Amino acid sequence: SQKIEQNSEALNIQEGKTATLTCNYTNYSPAYLQWYRQDPGRGPVFLLLIRENEKEKRKERLKVTFDTTLKQSLFHITASQPADSATYLCALGDGGATNKLIFGTGTLLAVQP
Amino acid sequence: EAGVAQSPRYKIIEKRQSVAFWCNPISGHATLYWYQQILGQGPKLLIQFQNNGVVDDSQLPKDRFSAERLKGVDSTLKIQPAKLEDSAVYLCASSVQETQYFGPGTRLLVL
Numbered sequence: 001s002q003k004i005e006q007n008s009e010a011l012n013i014q015e016g017k018t019a020t021l022t023c024n025y026t027n028y029s030p031a032y033l034q035w036y037r038q039d040p041g042r043g044p045v046f047l048l049l050i051r052e053n054e055k056e057k058r059k060e061r062l063k064v065t066f067d068t069t070l071k072q073s074l075f076h077i078t079a080s081q082p083a084d085s086a087t088y089l090c091a092l093g094d095g096g097a098t099n100k101l102i103f104g105t106g107t108l109l110a111v112q113p
Numbered sequence: 114e115a116g117v118a119q120s121p122r123y124k125i126i127e128k129r130q131s132v133a134f135w136c137n138p139i140s141g142h143a144t145l146y147w148y149q150q151i152l153g154q155g156p157k158l159l160i161q162f163q164n165n166g167v168v169d170d171s172q173l174p175k176d177r178f179s180a181e182r183l184k185g186v187d188s189t190l191k192i193q194p195a196k197l198e199d200s201a202v203y204l205c206a207s208s209v210q211e212t213q214y215f216g217p218g219t220r221l222l223v224l
Contacts, residue, residue, distance in 0.1 A: 004155075032211060043117070043204050043215030044156065089155050098168050099144070099211050103155030 002028040004104035006090060012110045013080055021075040021107045023090035028102070031095025033066055033073050038087045038106065047088075048075075080111045115139065117216035119205050125222045131193035134219045138186070138207030146213065147180055147190050148204040156204055162188065195223045 005024045013019050023033070032051045036044035050057045050066045050073070057064045063076040077084050087108050091101040118137040126132050138145050143164050148156035159178065161169040164185040173180070177196070182188040192199055200223045206213040 034211070041217070041220075043206070043218050044213075046212045046214070049211055091155075093211055095211075098161060098163075099208065100158065100161065100169060101213065103157070105153065105155045 002026070002092075002102055004028075004090065004092060004102060006088075006104040007107040008105065010108040010110055012112060015081060015111055015113050017080055019077040019080045019084065019109055019111070021088050021090075021109065023073040023075070023104055025071050025092060025104075028071075028092055029068075030092035032093045033064075034091045034093060034101065035062075035064060035073075035075050036089040036091060036103075038089055044089055077109075080109075082111045082113050085109055085111050117205055117207055117214055119203075119216035119219055121219055122217065123220045123222075125224065126195055127224050128197055129194040131191065132195055132221065133189055133191045134203050134205075134221075136188045136190070136205030136216060138188070138205070139214055142207035142209055142214070143185070144208045145182055145188050146206040146208070147188070148206065150202045150204055150218070152201070159190070192221075195221075197223050199223050 003026045034049045035047045038044045048064045050064045061078045065074045087106040089106040090104045094100050120135050145162045147159045150156045159173045160180045162182040165182045180190045202218040202220050204215050204218045206215045
């Protein structure tokens with residue numbers, strides 16, 4: 001069955017450093033991959049989408065890579081700030097007519113001032 | 114632009130009782146999703162609507178869960194009867210293309 005793995009342990013980093021989150025998957029060939037941010041008590045918020053034919057995508061301090069051979073995506077936040085502290089979810093999309101998403105369990109990022 | 118609205122925000126019920134959640138998607142979004150998010154896990158899709166038709170309900174426990182989307186706009190998700198393991202956050206989302214926009218969720222506690 002399809003499986004998505006994200007760092008199960010919280011990631012603690014110092015303000016100003018680059019945070020790197022990992023998303024690995026098996027038994028799946030997604031057409032695209034998305035990253036969402038979720039704050040406590042709130043719904044996920046879309047951050048970035050990267051398609052299977054793209055290697056890298058950037059948006060301000062965010063960078064996503066997608067390696068379909070390794071079946072892995074890396075999510076980077078450069079010059080991290082305490083306000084970046086949240087849970088980050090990766091989601092795989094099948095690209096079919098339904099645009100169905102399968103979510104990972106998320107990684108909790110804590111940026112210390 | 115208004116976001117996805119959900120109500121209630123919190124609900125506490127006893128097992129075997131029934132409960133209903135309401136969702137109003139972003140105006141113009143044809144696709145609506147209901148997810149269940151158990152603490153410490155990612156959202157799990159329960160049901161997906163395209164306009165007022167169901168396109169995927171493969172993970173909906175149909176013996177106790179039901180959902181409808183009348184007139185292709187608002188949607189209601191019902192649980193009857195509730196079990197302890199239904200304690201979770203129920204998220205509604207809507208989309209135009211690949212990007213999904215989520216509501217704040219309804220936190221359900223079943224005692």
